[in-house]
Amino acid sequence: MSDSGTLVEKIWQQHVVDDGDGQxxxxxxxxxxxxxxxxxxxxxxxxAGRQVRRSDLTLAVExxxxxxxxxxxxxxISREQLGALRASCAREGIELLRHGDARQGIxxxxxxxxxxxxxxxxITCGDSHTSTHGAFGALALGVGTTDVEHVLATQTLALPxxxxxxxxxxxxxxxxxxxKDLMLRMLAEVGANGAHGYVIEYRGEAVxxxxxxxxMTMCNLSIEAGARAGMVAPDxxxxxxxxxxxxxxxxxxxxxxxxxxxxxxxDDDARFDRVLTLDVGAASRYVTWGTNPGQAVSLDGAVxxxxxxxxxxxxxxAQRALHYMGLQPGTLMRDVAIDVVFIGSCTNSRxxxxxxxxxxxxxxxxxxxxxxxxxxxxxxxxxQAEREGLHxxxxxxxxxxxxxxxxxxxxxxxxxxxxxxxxxSTSNRNYxxxxxxxxxxxxxxPAVAAATAVAGTLAAPGDLN
Amino acid sequence: MQAIExxxxxxxxxxxxxxxxxxxIPSDFCRRLTKxxxxxxxxxxxxxxxxxxxxxxPYASATVLVAQRNFGSGSSRETAVWALRDWGFAAVxxxxxxxxxxxxxxxxxxxxxxxxADAVGALLDHATERPDAEITVDLLDxxxxxxxxxxxxxxxxxxxxxxxNGLDEIAVTLGxxxxxxxxxxxxxxxxxxxxxxxxxxxxx
Ligand code: SF4
Numbered sequence: 001m002s003d004s005g006t007l008v009e010k011i012w013q014q015h016v017v018d019d020g021d022g023q024x025x026x027x028x029x030x031x032x033x034x035x036x037x038x039x040x041x042x043x044x045x046x047x048a049g050r051q052v053r054r055s056d057l058t059l060a061v062e063x064x065x066x067x068x069x070x071x072x073x074x075x076x077i078s079r080e081q082l083g084a085l086r087a088s089c090a091r092e093g094i095e096l097l098r099h100g101d102a103r104q105g106i107x108x109x110x111x112x113x114x115x116x117x118x119x120x121x122x123i124t125c126g127d128s129h130t131s132t133h134g135a136f137g138a139l140a141l142g143v144g145t146t147d148v149e150h151v152l153a154t155q156t157l158a159l160p161x162x163x164x165x166x167x168x169x170x171x172x173x174x175x176x177x178x179x180k181d182l183m184l185r186m187l188a189e190v191g192a193n194g195a196h197g198y199v200i201e202y203r204g205e206a207v208x209x210x211x212x213x214x215x216m217t218m219c220n221l222s223i224e225a226g227a228r229a230g231m232v233a234p235d236x237x238x239x240x241x242x243x244x245x246x247x248x249x250x251x252x253x254x255x256x257x258x259x260x261x262x263x264x265x266x267d268d269d270a271r272f273d274r275v276l277t278l279d280v281g282a283a284s285r286y287v288t289w290g291t292n293p294g295q296a297v298s299l300d301g302a303v304x305x306x307x308x309x310x311x312x313x314x315x316x317x318a319q320r321a322l323h324y325m326g327l328q329p330g331t332l333m334r335d336v337a338i339d340v341v342f343i344g345s346c347t348n349s350r351x352x353x354x355x356x357x358x359x360x361x362x363x364x365x366x367x368x369x370x371x372x373x374x375x376x377x378x379x380x381x382x383x384q385a386e387r388e389g390l391h392x393x394x395x396x397x398x399x400x401x402x403x404x405x406x407x408x409x410x411x412x413x414x415x416x417x418x419x420x421x422x423x424x425s426t427s428n429r430n431y432x433x434x435x436x437x438x439x440x441x442x443x444x445x446p447a448v449a450a451a452t453a454v455a456g457t458l459a460a461p462g463d464l465n
Numbered sequence: 466m467q468a469i470e471x472x473x474x475x476x477x478x479x480x481x482x483x484x485x486x487x488x489x490i491p492s493d494f495c496r497r498l499t500k501x502x503x504x505x506x507x508x509x510x511x512x513x514x515x516x517x518x519x520x521x522x523p524y525a526s527a528t529v530l531v532a533q534r535n536f537g538s539g540s541s542r543e544t545a546v547w548a549l550r551d552w553g554f555a556a557v558x559x560x561x562x563x564x565x566x567x568x569x570x571x572x573x574x575x576x577x578x579x580x581x582a583d584a585v586g587a588l589l590d591h592a593t594e595r596p597d598a599e600i601t602v603d604l605l606d607x608x609x610x611x612x613x614x615x616x617x618x619x620x621x622x623x624x625x626x627x628x629x630n631g632l633d634e635i636a637v638t639l640g641x642x643x644x645x646x647x648x649x650x651x652x653x654x655x656x657x658x659x660x661x662x663x664x665x666x667x668x669x
Contacts, residue, residue: 018644022622025641027648029656037542039498050635056658065496073668077496082668084498090665098666116657128541128565144543144569146634154638156645160621192483193535197564226538228564253655260653292483292538313482313533320481410540412492429539431487433510 004267029121035085036064037126041149042088052092061107066099068402105378105404108132108346115245119234119261135215137234165198169206171281179214180445183221184286184296192294196226212241213352224293233265290321305329339421341453344375345409348426353446358393360450367456372399375407468631471603472555474528476592485539503548537566571624
C-alpha cells in the first residue's frame with residue numbers, strides 16, 4: 001500500500017490485529033445488536049462455553065419486533081425474541097435499550113444519536129443497513145448471525161480487503177432534492193448491483209452540504225447498490241453534531257479525538273479502484289416504480305416500458321416488477337394512487353425528516369381512504385418532535401403517531417400492509433412482499449411521502465394547493 | 466461447521482436476477498430462535514405459484530440452485546442460507562452474489578459459487594432440457610463440472626480453508642488472542658464504551 005491512501009484504507013490499517021491468509025483480522029470498536037439476528041449467536045456462545053469478550057463495546061437495542069402502537073408486547077413470538085435478548089444481555093452484562101425506554105429506537109438511529117458512532121471507528125451489526133454509520137467517517141459493515149457470534153466472542157472479524165469506489169456528485173441540486181433523491185438517482189443509474197463489493201466514499205459539494213441526517217440517509221442506502229459500506233469523510237458538520245451528543249469524548253479526550261478526526265480524509269492523490277461521477281445539478285425528486293431500489297425514476301417521469309431495457313435480464317425483471325406492482329408502462333408517476341403512507345425506518349425517520357413532513361402537512365388533511373403512519377426513529381426523536389409540536393400536526397392531519405421501531409419497513413411485526421395495497425414509504429426496500437405478503441411499495445423521500453398522503457397520488461409538496 | 470470438499474447433484478434453474486433474501490425467506494419466517502427448521506419459509510411467496518420451479522419434481526429435490534445476477538442481495542438475514550440448506554440445497558451457482566449472503570453461505574457449508582454469465586446460461590439451459598442431469602461443484606479443485614462444460618471459479622483462500630476443514634472460526638481467531646490483546650492495549654483512550662447494564666427486566 002502506498003503512503004497516500006483513501007479514507008477506508010486509513011481506517012482499515014488502524015484496525016488490523018493480524019494479517020494473514022488473504023484476509024485481515026480487524027478489531028471492531030462498536031458492536032450493535034438487535035433481537036432479530038442475535039439469539040442464535042448467543043446460543044452458539046453458550047453451547048461452546050464462551051463469553052462475550054467486550055460487553056463494554058456492545059450495545060443492544062429492541063427494534064425489529066416491537067409494536068409501535070403500544071408499549072405492551074402481546075405477540076407471543078415477539079415476546080419470546082425480546083425475552084431472549086433481555087436474558088442474554090443480563091447474563092453477559094450488555095447495555096440494552098428496551099421497548100419504551102427513553103433512548104430506545106431503531107439501532108441505526110440510536111447509536112449515532114448517543115454519540116457512540118465516531119469518525120475512524122469500525123462498527124458491525126447483524127443488519128445490512130449498518131452502512132448508515134459511515135456518515136461519520138466510520139467503517140460500518142453489516143454481517144450475518146455467525147459473524148455476530150464471532151464478534152461477540154472475539155471483538156474481531158476476518159475480512160477481505162475491500163475494493164474502493166468514489167462516488168463524486170457534481171453540481172448542486174435545488175433545495176427540494178434530498179439525500180434520498182440523490183441516492184435513488186444513483187441507484188437508477190448503477191442498479192441494485194452497481195457497487196457490488198465496494199466500499200463507497202461519497203464526495204462533492206452536494207454531499208458536503210448535507211446535514212448528518214442526510215448523510216446517514218445516503219450511507220444507509222449504499223447497501224441497496226450492493227456496496228459493502230458507504231462513507232463520508234468527517235468535517236465540521238460531523239464534529240458539530242457529535243459535540244451535541246451525550247456520549248462524545250470529553251475534556252482533553254475531545255481535543256485529542258478532534259485532532260485525529262481532522263486527519264481522516266482520503267489524500268488528494270489517493271487511488272480508488274473505481275470512480276463514478278454523477279452530475280446532480282439538475283436532479284429532481286425520485287421515486288421507485290419496481291421491486292428493487294434501482295428501479296427508480298424521476299417523480300416527473302412515467303413507468304418505463306420493459307422493452308426499453310436492452311439487457312434481457314433487466315427487461316425480464318421489469319416485466320415481473322410491473323406485473324407484481326400492478327402498473328402499466330407509460331403511466332405518469334403522479335397518477336399512481338396510494339393506499340398507505342409510511343414515514344419511518346432507519347433511512348428517513350430522523351427529526352429533520354419529521355420536520356419536512358410536518359411542514360407539508362401543516363393545515364392539511366390526509367386524503368380520504370389513505371392511511372398514514374409516522375414512526376419516529378427513536379424515542380428521543382419522538383420526544384423532540386413533541387417538544388416542537390410536530391405530533392400535533394400529524395395527528396390533526398389524520399396520521400397515526402407511533403412509538404419507535406422498525407415498524408412497517410419489513411413486515412416482521414404487527415405494522416404491515418394488508419393485501420395488495422400500495423404504499424409510499426420512506427424506507428429502503430421495495431422488494432416483493434417486504435412490507436407484507438403482497439404489498440406494493442414505492443420508495444420516496446419524506447417530503448414526497450407527506451405530499452402523497454394529502455394528494456392520494458404520488459406528489460411533490462408543490463403540487464398541493 | 467461440517468467439512469465439505471465437493472458436491473454432486475441435480476440442478477434447479479431459477480432464471481432471475483436480484484433474488485433478494487426477502488424472497489429467499491420472508492421476514493415472517495425469520496422470527497424463530499433456532500438455527501434449523503427454516504425450509505418451510507424458503508421462497509414462501511413464490512411457492513404460492515404452483516408453477517414455481519421448486520413446486521415441480523425433479524427440481525423440488527434438486528441440491529444445486531442455479532440463478533443469475535446478484536443472488537442473495539439485500540437483508541443480511543442468515544436465515545436465507547439456513548432455509549436453502551434446510552430445504553436440501555448444498556450449493557448455489559449464480560453470476561454474482563450479495564456480499565453478506567455469500568459470506569454467510571461460507572460459514573454454513575453452503576457452496577456459493579460465482580460463474581460467468583455464459584456458464585450460468587449454459588447451466589440454466591441444461592437444467593431445463595435435462596432435469597435429471599447432475600453437476601459437480603468441487604471446492605478442492607475450485608471447479609464446476611457438468612456435461613455442458615467445465616469452469617474454474619474463484620473463492621477466497623480463507624473461506625475455502627475453513628470450509629474444507631470444517632473449522633470453528635471462533636476457535637481459530639481465539640488462537641490469536643495475544644495479537645488481539647496487543648491491539649486492545651493500544652486503542653486510543655477516547656473511544657466510546659457502552660454503559661454498564663441495569664438488571665434484567667421482563668418483557669411488558
Ligand atoms: S428500519 Fe428497516 S432497514 Fe432499518 S434496521 Fe429496521 S428493518 Fe432494517
